[in-house]
Amino acid sequence: MDIIFHHPTFDTEYWLNRLQQALPGARVRQWKQGDQQPADYALVWQPPVEMLSGRKGLKGVFALGAGVDAILSKLQAHPDMLPDGVPLFRLEDTGMGLQMQEYAVSQVLHWFRRFDDYQAQKLQGKWQPLNDYRREDFTIGILGAGVLGGKVAESLVAWGFPVRCWSRSKKDFPGVVSFAGSEELGSFLSGTRVLINLLPNTPQTVGIINRQLLDQLADESYVINLARGVHLVEADLLSALDSGKLKGAMLDVFSKEPLPEESPLWGHPRVAMTPHIAAVTRPDEAIAYIAKTITQLEKGEAVSGMVSLQHGY
Numbered sequence: 001m002d003i004i005f006h007h008p009t010f011d012t013e014y015w016l017n018r019l020q021q022a023l024p025g026a027r028v029r030q031w032k033q034g035d036q037q038p039a040d041y042a043l044v045w046q047p048p049v050e051m052l053s054g055r056k057g058l059k060g061v062f063a064l065g066a067g068v069d070a071i072l073s074k075l076q077a078h079p080d081m082l083p084d085g086v087p088l089f090r091l092e093d094t095g096m097g098l099q100m101q102e103y104a105v106s107q108v109l110h111w112f113r114r115f116d117d118y119q120a121q122k123l124q125g126k127w128q129p130l131n132d133y134r135r136e137d138f139t140i141g142i143l144g145a146g147v148l149g150g151k152v153a154e155s156l157v158a159w160g161f162p163v164r165c166w167s168r169s170k171k172d173f174p175g176v177v178s179f180a181g182s183e184e185l186g187s188f189l190s191g192t193r194v195l196i197n198l199l200p201n202t203p204q205t206v207g208i209i210n211r212q213l214l215d216q217l218a219d220e221s222y223v224i225n226l227a228r229g230v231h232l233v234e235a236d237l238l239s240a241l242d243s244g245k246l247k248g249a250m251l252d253v254f255s256k257e258p259l260p261e262e263s264p265l266w267g268h269p270r271v272a273m274t275p276h277i278a279a280v281t282r283p284d285e286a287i288a289y290i291a292k293t294i295t296q297l298e299k300g301e302a303v304s305g306m307v308s309l310q311h312g313y
């Protein structure tokens, strides 16, 4: 079995060695321009079109991340990039669930314990205990209840917060109220105090966090965007912050990355940000997952993690 690998920034040597150890019967190589030699599987991030297009004998392509929006948009421009019938897989969790939990829990607790207000008071030299927030007034709403949304929901339930989620179909997560479909979006938003976004980037979800959506949240709400920048209309977020509808925002992803220096988000006192690091691909977990999936595929067994080209995630 032959496996080709391409990632623009990962430590390729490390990946090739560890993949080789995990799949001792395979021949693993870095794909280089002009390489049209046979391959059974391709492991990719930002693949050059010629790496995949027209390839015969390919049994599967693995995206080396959770979101496949970049690959799918490239596929739209170059429909022959993924040979007909070749399945595209993505990473499910592989250590990203825990990272998302750490991010979401730490930020929710930061706001719940009013550390943002105390920091503002500290800057004014003010010593003033504030009223506690109550958990019952701190409902967390998670947009997207998939692998990562489910993990984040579980961790916030464990901290005793009322948690609800919104997805395409109903979920049965312990302690979480589930809403599904556009007809239930309004009920999901009404009463949500902290909105956490973990949706995939699809034509249906672009721009979903806009003025109309933000207006339906509880007053003095908070937004955490952990999914993709294109989900959020940044101008609408800024006006909701300035009107007082929103109290704070924590953003990991942006419509343009790196965030341009002229963006007003940089200077906004109630916007905190990180540079798209909420959950990164952990090589060892990802390699174990890919090796297991390839082994199952080779045995003709059912696997999970296949991307639906129809749904776009």
Ligand SMILES: NC(=O)c1ccc[n+]([C@@H]2O[C@H](COP(=O)([O-])OP(=O)(O)OC[C@H]3O[C@@H](n4cnc5c(N)ncnc54)[C@H](O)[C@@H]3O)[C@@H](O)[C@H]2O)c1
Pocket (backbone or CB within 6 Å): 066, 067, 068, 091, 092, 093, 096, 143, 144, 145, 146, 147, 148, 149, 166, 167, 168, 169, 181, 198, 199, 200, 201, 202, 204, 205, 226, 227, 228, 252, 253, 276, 277, 278, 279, 280, 313
């Ligand atoms: N910031 C980061 O570092 C980082 C890291 C990993 C993943 N991500 C993002 O997180 C996203 C989610 O990852 P995942 O593994 O949980 O994905 P997933 O496919 O397991 O879950 C997606 C969820 O969104 C819901 N959904 C999709 N379209 C919908 C629609 N139109 N209406 C309602 N619900 C809809 C699905 O029902 C599902 O519950 C990824 O697509 C990626 O963009 C970001």
Ligand SMILES: O=C(O)[C@H](O)CO
Pocket (backbone or CB within 6 Å): 064, 065, 066, 067, 068, 279, 280, 281
């Ligand atoms: O989707 C992912 O895996 C991360 O956001 C990296 O792009």
